Structures are given as structure tokens and as C-alpha cells.
Amino acid sequence: MSILDVRNIYKIYGKDNSKVIALNGISLKVNSGEVVAIMGPSGCGKSTLLNILGCIDAPTQGESYIDGTQVNFKKLNNLSEIRNKKVSFIFQNFALIKDLSVLENIILPLKFRGISYKERVNKAKKYLKELEIENFKNKNIRELSGGQQQRVSIARALTQESEIILADEPTGALDEINSIKIMEVLKELNKKYNKTIIVVTHDNLVASFCDRILKMKDGCWDNN
Ligand SMILES: Nc1ncnc2c1ncn2[C@@H]1O[C@H](COP(=O)(O)OP(=O)(O)OP(=O)(O)O)[C@@H](O)[C@H]1O
Numbered sequence: 001m002s003i004l005d006v007r008n009i010y011k012i013y014g015k016d017n018s019k020v021i022a023l024n025g026i027s028l029k030v031n032s033g034e035v036v037a038i039m040g041p042s043g044c045g046k047s048t049l050l051n052i053l054g055c056i057d058a059p060t061q062g063e064s065y066i067d068g069t070q071v072n073f074k075k076l077n078n079l080s081e082i083r084n085k086k087v088s089f090i091f092q093n094f095a096l097i098k099d100l101s102v103l104e105n106i107i108l109p110l111k112f113r114g115i116s117y118k119e120r121v122n123k124a125k126k127y128l129k130e131l132e133i134e135n136f137k138n139k140n141i142r143e144l145s146g147g148q149q150q151r152v153s154i155a156r157a158l159t160q161e162s163e164i165i166l167a168d169e170p171t172g173a174l175d176e177i178n179s180i181k182i183m184e185v186l187k188e189l190n191k192k193y194n195k196t197i198i199v200v201t202h203d204n205l206v207a208s209f210c211d212r213i214l215k216m217k218d219g220c221w222d223n224n
């Protein structure tokens with residue numbers, strides 16, 4: 001059974017002259033344990049699709065099933081429950097809280113899962129080390145470079161240990177060596193724990209780590 005299954009999804013912004021069709025009847029099924037790359041030109045709808053898959057945005061039309069259960073986009077409780085339990089995000093713009101430290105950012109989502117402070121810090125340790133950011137765990141986000149911030153946002157997503165990881169340009173601010181490192185960490189999580197991973201990327205090297213590469217164009221799949 002597919003862990004992610006979206007059917008005939010439309011996302012339309014604005015009205016009349018300013019109408020933008022970000023997603024134009026797109027469908028996608030992803031099996032549990034798959035690593036999928038989504039590629040395509042800027043503005044083709046990649047982030048919009050990822051946000052709908054991860055229940056942080058609702059489609060204008062269409063259905064979504066996670067683990068066989070239909071997502072009720074009208075019920076905020078349902079959406080936050082799914083996000084808390086099943087999905088973690090690596091955002092294109094990092095989405096870190098600038099006034100908090102590296103460690104505080106990483107463990108914040110776990111607080112909403114009712115995990116004790118001690119256990120939160122314990123879980124974070126492994127990924128601080130793996131992403132080589134433990135030396136600045138007490139620094140403020142403002143003091144970090146773009147690439148360092150990106151690694152913090154990845155560590156935050158991994159520390160949640162969710163079944164599904166949705167990554168929007170996870171290596172956009174990184175050099176080749178660090179990009180490979182990130183993909184190796186993601187692949188290891190996939191192999192060890194059967195995580196399902198979707199990576200939006202412009203980088204062929206990143207895509208080459210994935211089981212399946214999908215191309216988008218103008219809110220649809222580009223089958224050419
Ligand atoms: N909140 C919004 N309001 C209006 N239009 C939007 C909004 N968010 C996205 N769009 C539009 O929807 C289309 C798809 O945007 P999206 O962010 O999904 O593209 P993308 O493929 O992720 O691009 P990039 O590679 O540059 O990140 C674009 O034309 C964009 O301008």
C-alpha cells in the first residue's frame with residue numbers, strides 16, 4: 001500500500017487576471033520506504049506539491065491519503081496530528097527561529113510530542129554529531145552561515161524520527177561534499193528504518209541518490 005497517495009490535486013492562487021494554477025490535476029503514489037526526487041524549473045509547483053503532501057497546505061481540489069487514511073484538509077486538528085506523528089519537513093528557506101539557539105531549534109518540534117527535555121536533548125545529540133554542528137549547538141541561528149543553518153534545519157527534521165521526510169532543496173545552500181554527506185545520511189535512515197523520503201532538488205547529483213526521479217512542468221508531470 002502507498003504511504004502517500006494524492007489524487008488529481010489542483011492548487012489555484014488568486015482570481016481572474018491574477019489567477020495562478022500552481023498544481024494542475026497532479027497525482028502521485030509513493031510506497032513506504034521509497035526515496036523519490038522531484039525536479040523541474042522554478043515555479044512549476046514543486047514546493048506547493050510538497051506542502052500539500054505534508055499537510056501544511058490544502059489543495060483547492062483533490063484528495064490525499066496518508067497510510068490509507070484520507071486527510072481531512074478542513075480539520076486543523078487532523079492536519080496537525082498528521083504533521084506531528086508522521087511527517088517532518090526540511091524547508092527551502094530553513095524556517096528556523098532566529099532568536100533561539102541551534103539546539104533549541106532542533107528540539108522544539110519534539111516538545112509538541114510530549115517528549116521530556118532530557119530525552120529531546122538526547123535524541124538531538126546523534127544528529128548534531130552526524131551533521132557536524134555539535135560545536136555550535138549553543139549559538140544563536142543569526143550567528144550561522146547559510147550552509148550551517150541548512151544543516152540545522154536538516155538535523156531538526158531528522159531528530160523527529162518521522163516515518164516520512166519531505167525535503168525541499170535540502171542541499172541548496174551546500175557545497176558538493178556537504179550535499180553528498182546529507183544524501184548519505186538520508187539514505188542511511190532510509191535503509192535502516194525504512195523511512196520514506198521525498199526530495200525536491202535542482203541538483204542531478206542529489207537526484208542520483210534517489211530510487212525514482214520525477215519531473216514536473218507547469219503544475220503537472222513532465223513525461224517527455
Ligand atoms: N502563496 C502564494 N500566492 C500566490 N501564488 C503563489 C503562492 N505560492 C506559490 N505561488 C505560485 O505558484 C507557482 C508554484 O510555486 P512553487 O513555490 O510551488 O514553485 P517551485 O517549483 O517550488 O519553485 P522554486 O524551484 O523556485 O522553489 C508559482 O508560479 C508561484 O508564483
Ligand SMILES: [Mg+2]
Nearest residue numbers: 046047092168
Ligand atoms: Mg520551491
